[in-house]
Structure formats: C-alpha cells, structure tokens
Amino acid sequence: MRIGLTTALTGAYSEFGEPMENSIRLAIDEFNESGACDQEVELIAYDDQLVAETAQANMRRLLGEDDVDFIMSPAGSGPTLAVLPLVNSENKIMMNTIAQTSTIVTPEGQDEPYNNVFSFSLGNVVEAEFMGQYLSENFDTVGLIAESTPYGETGLNEIEMVLEEAGVEVVARESYDQGATDVTAQLARIQQANPGAIAMVGLGADTATIRQGMARLNMLETPFVISNGAGTIPYQERAAELVDGTIVVQYEAFSGGEPETESARNFAQMYLEAYGNDRYYGEGEWPVPAFGGTPASSYDGAKVLLDAFERAGCSTETEAVIEQIESGDAFEAARGEYTFSDTEHTAVTTDFLVPMVYRVGADGAITYERAEG
Incomplete structure (x- = not known):
C-alpha cells in the first residue's frame, strides 16, 4: 500500500514539511511493525517548497506513475487547494493535517463535505x-x-x-x-x-x-x-x-511539560527516540507546545488513516475505508480521540x-x- 505526500521539505517553510514527513513515517513504521496487515505500507514524498504549482506537478506524479492509494495533504492552504481537484478526480482519500482553509473540506457555498477529505488541522x-x-x-x-x-x-x-x-x-x-x-x-x-x-x-x-x-x-x-x-x-x-x-x-494535549495522556506521552517518546531533541521537539525531556501542531497533527492523520485501513480489512478501496472513518467509532491518537460522520469531516474542535x-x-x-x- 502506498501513501503519497507533497510538502515543503526544503526552503523557507520546511518548518512544516519536515516534521510532517517525520511524523507520518513514525505512524507508518509503527503500523508496519504491528503486523496488522500482510502488506507493507510505503510513503512516497516529494518536495514542493509550499509552491502551489510544484505541488500540482508532484500530485500528478503521485497519482500517475506512482499510483498511490491514499494522500496526505500538503502543508499550507494554497498548495492543498491547488491539488484538491486532482485528488478528487481520482476519488482518493486525502487526510488534511495542516491546511486550515474551510473550503478544503467543504466546497464553498455547500453544507456537505467532500466525501474523500478528512481534516485534522485546526480549521479557520x-x-x-x-x-x-x-x-x-x-x-x-x-x-x-x-x-x-x-x-x-x-x-x-x-x-x-x-x-x-x-x-x-x-x-x-x-x-x-x-x-x-x-x-x-x-x-x-x-x-x-x-x-x-x-x-x-x-x-x-x-x-x-x-x-x-x-x-x-x-x-x-x-x-x-x-x-x-x-x-x-x-x-x-x-x-x-x-x-x-x-x-x-x-x-491542550501538548501544552508544555509532561503530557497528561498516555497517547500523547507515547507519541512524544517515539518522536524523541527517532529524531532526538530537534527544533520541533525542543531541548527538554518533553516537547514544546508547538509540537501539538504539525508533528502531532501529521501523526494523528496518518494513524487514523492506517487504523481505518486495517478496520476495512486492509482494503485500499476508497469507499471501504471511508465507511470505517465515517462510522462514528472513535480513533485514538496522540492529541485525543477523533470521530467522523458522513456530514462531519473536521475532527478538531475548540475543546482541543x-x-x-x-x-x-x-x-x-x-x-x-x-x-x-
């Protein structure tokens, strides 16, 4: 199974792309090590430097020659809106982890969300x-x-x-x-x-x-x-x-010091073991509050996707995985529990x-x- 990603891995906005890729890879490694499915999960990632046109070119490659099964969204609303028509035309599930513009999830002027886009970002x-x-x-x-x-x-x-x-x-x-x-x-x-x-x-x-x-x-x-x-x-x-x-x-899950929940502590320790005290984690034993943004959101989006993939019998069929995500059953991840329905594809509320x-x-x-x- 292949997951595709285009994001700002270099350049002025790599502050978003680098921890995004790091955290998604952690979720994938964790899933592969669990042996939950017979097939290995692979991440294919390209650099777009937060440039919308580059993100579009990368997405065409991911959906074409790479033939990925699922998409993790780019960093930033501009690139994400730019690739959205391409993703929708192929009916691929896209997990939006950072971009905040509401029309990424719900078309402008409509009440119902896109059937294939689920968001873990802090929406506008x-x-x-x-x-x-x-x-x-x-x-x-x-x-x-x-x-x-x-x-x-x-x-x-x-x-x-x-x-x-x-x-x-x-x-x-x-x-x-x-x-x-x-x-x-x-x-x-x-x-x-x-x-x-x-x-x-x-x-x-x-x-x-x-x-x-x-x-x-x-x-x-x-x-x-x-x-x-x-x-x-x-x-x-x-x-x-x-x-x-x-x-x-x-x-709240990452508000400075030792996180209060086991799921948040587990992700923090996993990240620290893999990447050390990098600029996104901070210099202490426990992560800085900003760690709850891009790193945790990216991990959570990938983890929920992989959990839904497993619950769907390790099927890469879009509708089978959507059915699991929209089931109303909770998905536990680093920042807390997420639930979705056919009318609600944005998980983060002010309670977070x-x-x-x-x-x-x-x-x-x-x-x-x-x-x-």
Whole structure:
C-alpha cells in the first residue's frame, strides 16, 4: 500500500514539511511493525517548497506513475487547494493535517463535505471561534493583521465575524505578503488606531518579522494574540526574547511539560527516540507546545488513516475505508480521540485548544503558561 505526500521539505517553510514527513513515517513504521496487515505500507514524498504549482506537478506524479492509494495533504492552504481537484478526480482519500482553509473540506457555498477529505488541522472557523472568544472576553477593541493568502484572509474574515457578534470593535485590518521583510507601514496604521490588542493569522517566520516591527514602534505593551500556525518554532528562533508575552493558540494535549495522556506521552517518546531533541521537539525531556501542531497533527492523520485501513480489512478501496472513518467509532491518537460522520469531516474542535503565553527568563530560556482570561 502506498501513501503519497507533497510538502515543503526544503526552503523557507520546511518548518512544516519536515516534521510532517517525520511524523507520518513514525505512524507508518509503527503500523508496519504491528503486523496488522500482510502488506507493507510505503510513503512516497516529494518536495514542493509550499509552491502551489510544484505541488500540482508532484500530485500528478503521485497519482500517475506512482499510483498511490491514499494522500496526505500538503502543508499550507494554497498548495492543498491547488491539488484538491486532482485528488478528487481520482476519488482518493486525502487526510488534511495542516491546511486550515474551510473550503478544503467543504466546497464553498455547500453544507456537505467532500466525501474523500478528512481534516485534522485546526480549521479557520474553529480557530476563529476560539481566538474571537478569547479576544472578546478580554478586550474592547482589536487590530487585525494576516498574510495575504487564503489561510490568512479567511482566518481574519472568520475572526472579524466572531468579534462583531460579540460587540468588539475591529479598529484596523492589515495584510502582508508571505515572506515580507518589512511590515512597518501596516503596523504603524494599526498603532494609530490604538487597539486594545493585536490579533494575527500567519506563519512563524513572518510572526517574528511582525514582532520585530512592533519592537521598533514601541508596541510591545500591546497584547499580541496569534494563531497556532504563527506560533511555530521559527517564531521563537527568530524573535528570541521578543516572544515574551505573546499569547498563542495551542493544543491542550501538548501544552508544555509532561503530557497528561498516555497517547500523547507515547507519541512524544517515539518522536524523541527517532529524531532526538530537534527544533520541533525542543531541548527538554518533553516537547514544546508547538509540537501539538504539525508533528502531532501529521501523526494523528496518518494513524487514523492506517487504523481505518486495517478496520476495512486492509482494503485500499476508497469507499471501504471511508465507511470505517465515517462510522462514528472513535480513533485514538496522540492529541485525543477523533470521530467522523458522513456530514462531519473536521475532527478538531475548540475543546482541543488552550491559550498559552510565552515567558522569557533572565537567562533567555522560554517557558510556557496558561494565559489568563
């Protein structure tokens, strides 16, 4: 059985592709070692550097000459939306582990999801609900900023709707291009609006650029609330002590220190044994909170796919595996239990999430604690 993957294995956004591939391989190795099926599972992975056109070319190769049976989605909404028509045309199951745009799972303007796409990512709607609720409970005015991608734009749209319903005034809204090296103009306009907090939707490397801009404009006293994707390891590496006070959406299963559940501990120990204290795990005995994002999501998506494959009698027939996923029976993985139905293909809810705040000690060490409010 073959699983296909195109993702950002090199380049500026390898922070997502590398731990994605690592974690998927762990799930596959675990499955193969279990002897659950007579056939070995193989992962075929290609690098797209988060470029949509490259992802499309890779997907044509995976679906054509490689003849894969199942697909793990790319990193990022742009590449995932780009390959979605190809995957759907072949009626292949795709497990979406990172991309957050809601139309990846459910066609725009429709209520029913694609029959073959299942999501383990923190969807824009769910994240917006969580961020909007936190912001509305703690601030009267908010400034918004996001990358100018489907992920960023739809994320801000959803957050803005939640805030408006709660009676919170959005006093500024700005965007920037992925990889921008200077966002001073956007931040200056937000500063002029004097918001009670700034909320951001984007990726970790760009978060550092924004935080550095906030420092230059003496804006660090303004609360900074960021999406899960914005709080990845590159933000900590590039912004260093400037991360202090940042409030980020994280998964409760991996909120710093020893995980509370056995399934989370098992995955953490498995990853540590295989890859050591890499930048995605962190330097400690237990993983940093960002580990609950890409690594855990990718492992969980692959694990549920493989469990459904086994429950379907080790069949590679799409409908047989879909029937098992949609059965309503729980699938246990690192971040908790997942259940799906024929009308619900997004597993992560706000119950999975907690607001965490970064703290930087006198020695420069970063620690994490639950945010107040």
